[in-house]
Amino acid sequence: MPSASSAASDSARPVPSSLWRDADFRRLWTGQTASQLGEHASLVVLPLLAVLTLHASAGQLGVLRAVGQAPILLLSLLVGAWVDRWRTRTTMVLTDAGRALALGAVALAGLLGRLGMPGLLVLAFTVGALSVFFDVAYQASLVRLVRRDQLVPGNSALEGSRSAAQIGGPALGGVLVSLLSAPIAAASSALFFALSFLSIRRIRRTESMPERPENPPGIWQRIHEGLRFVAGDTVLRAVCLASAAFQFSFAAMMTVYLLFLPRELHLSGTVVGLALAAAGPGAILGSLLAARLPSRFGYGAVLIGAAALGDGVFLCVPALDGSAAVTVPALLAVGFVFGFGGQLVNVTVMAVRQAVTPDGMQGRAAATITFAGMGLTPLGSLAGGFLAGEWGLRTGLLVTAAGMMLSPVVMALSPLARLGRELPSSHDGPSAASHAEARGMALRDIDQARDSATGTGS
Numbered sequence: 001m002p003s004a005s006s007a008a009s010d011s012a013r014p015v016p017s018s019l020w021r022d023a024d025f026r027r028l029w030t031g032q033t034a035s036q037l038g039e040h041a042s043l044v045v046l047p048l049l050a051v052l053t054l055h056a057s058a059g060q061l062g063v064l065r066a067v068g069q070a071p072i073l074l075l076s077l078l079v080g081a082w083v084d085r086w087r088t089r090t091t092m093v094l095t096d097a098g099r100a101l102a103l104g105a106v107a108l109a110g111l112l113g114r115l116g117m118p119g120l121l122v123l124a125f126t127v128g129a130l131s132v133f134f135d136v137a138y139q140a141s142l143v144r145l146v147r148r149d150q151l152v153p154g155n156s157a158l159e160g161s162r163s164a165a166q167i168g169g170p171a172l173g174g175v176l177v178s179l180l181s182a183p184i185a186a187a188s189s190a191l192f193f194a195l196s197f198l199s200i201r202r203i204r205r206t207e208s209m210p211e212r213p214e215n216p217p218g219i220w221q222r223i224h225e226g227l228r229f230v231a232g233d234t235v236l237r238a239v240c241l242a243s244a245a246f247q248f249s250f251a252a253m254m255t256v257y258l259l260f261l262p263r264e265l266h267l268s269g270t271v272v273g274l275a276l277a278a279a280g281p282g283a284i285l286g287s288l289l290a291a292r293l294p295s296r297f298g299y300g301a302v303l304i305g306a307a308a309l310g311d312g313v314f315l316c317v318p319a320l321d322g323s324a325a326v327t328v329p330a331l332l333a334v335g336f337v338f339g340f341g342g343q344l345v346n347v348t349v350m351a352v353r354q355a356v357t358p359d360g361m362q363g364r365a366a367a368t369i370t371f372a373g374m375g376l377t378p379l380g381s382l383a384g385g386f387l388a389g390e391w392g393l394r395t396g397l398l399v400t401a402a403g404m405m406l407s408p409v410v411m412a413l414s415p416l417a418r419l420g421r422e423l424p425s426s427h428d429g430p431s432a433a434s435h436a437e438a439r440g441m442a443l444r445d446i447d448q449a450r451d452s453a454t455g456t457g458s
Contacts (some may be wrong), residue, residue, distance in 0.1 A: 042189045058389040058396075062383070076226070091153050096200065174273020229368075241376075248377070282338065303348050
């Protein structure tokens with residue numbers, strides 16, 4: 001039941017025939033697009049800065065990536081519970097300002113010759129922590145900013161810009177490093193966060209905050225409820241295990257991969273960025289086919305087949321050796337297939353997760369799966385750096401790529417393999433009593449970090 005203030009806010013909102021006529025939505029979309037571009041570009045700029053400017057070893061690069069990913073493990077569950085009680089505009093503005101300042105500090109220290117690995121580690125952790133807050137807040141903001149009948153087109157626009165950033169961000173980061181040097185590339189990434197700050201702070205509409213019960217459960221109690229629910233559902237438990245296996249191995253593989261391309265194949269930063277960006281077009285195709293393939297072949301078959309294809313394609317990379325005329329097209333093909341399979345898995349897993357989860361538990365289920373899967377990425381990055389240093393780049397890449405195949409194996413041995421052409425219902429999970437209890441909880445959760453939370457496949 002909406003509160004009086006919420007109803008008043010809804011009645012005061014403009015009712016444009018097109019969502020794009022809503023100035024506040026355009027400001028949110030512009031800011032989110034700029035922020036995503038800066039975030040995905042910095043994911044390439046910072047590792048390349050460490051490799052090309054600071055001459056980081058394999059172990060040091062593993063530590064750098066692990067430190068940047070550690071906030072996912074440390075903060076995801078807390079941020080998921082906290083954002084419901086904060087104004088998302090304020091959260092996004094503060095995190096944009098913080099990330100712009102952090103990357104600006106990287107650029108200044110690099111230009112002055114004062115940047116070292118300790119400082120870069122601190123700044124990478126800062127950027128990663130602020131990104132966790134922003135990514136959760138921007139997904140919550142749309143629900144509070146627009147009418148419910150505008151949520152579908154609004155989400156479509158925001159997710160479209162995020163996909164475009166995933167395609168263009170890595171390539172942009174690689175080009176900036178090649179053309180402008182790594183410190184200037186970091187400064188350029190900071191400009192995207194500054195643009196996001198300027199756009200989002202111009203949002204004028206007052207958020208319609210969710211109504212709070214008189215005696216709301218504490219943060220730790222809400223987190224515990226989400227953990228208990230996911231652990232008690234056989235389907236969601238399998239998603240967690242497969243996600244954890246993939247994310248750990250993928251983080252290890254990417255650490256070796258970012259060293260393998262420039263040092264073993266002698267590719268420029270531009271080509272490295274293009275190789276990473278090739279996953280974007282594949283992801284678009286995967287998104288389109290995800291609406292058709294499960295209903296034809298079954299959800300279980302699509303999950304296992306797409307994961308095996310997308311993850312297994314990296315087993316071909318260690319065999320590459322020779323001229324750029326051969327290796328570059330091969331790397332682009334690998335990236336495309338990886339993006340196709342990964343996005344097909346992500347969209348299918350999201351549908352399965354939403355189908356078996358009651359409405360009142362959606363946000364915490366997503367945050368719990370994010371924690372279980374993405375939370376292992378720092379350990380995976382450390383493992384990748386260790387393997388590359390001890391066994392060499394080519395062997396380390398082969399071992400970590402083989403580890404990614406654990407994800408489809410886990411799915412094949414789990415209840416996910418038995419899913420047919422129709423989505424399961426929530427009654428197929430925990431007991432009816434558990435669901436009744438969950439449905440009785442206040443509907444206050446935002447489905448945060450949902451692409452990450454469904455990172456079971458590639």
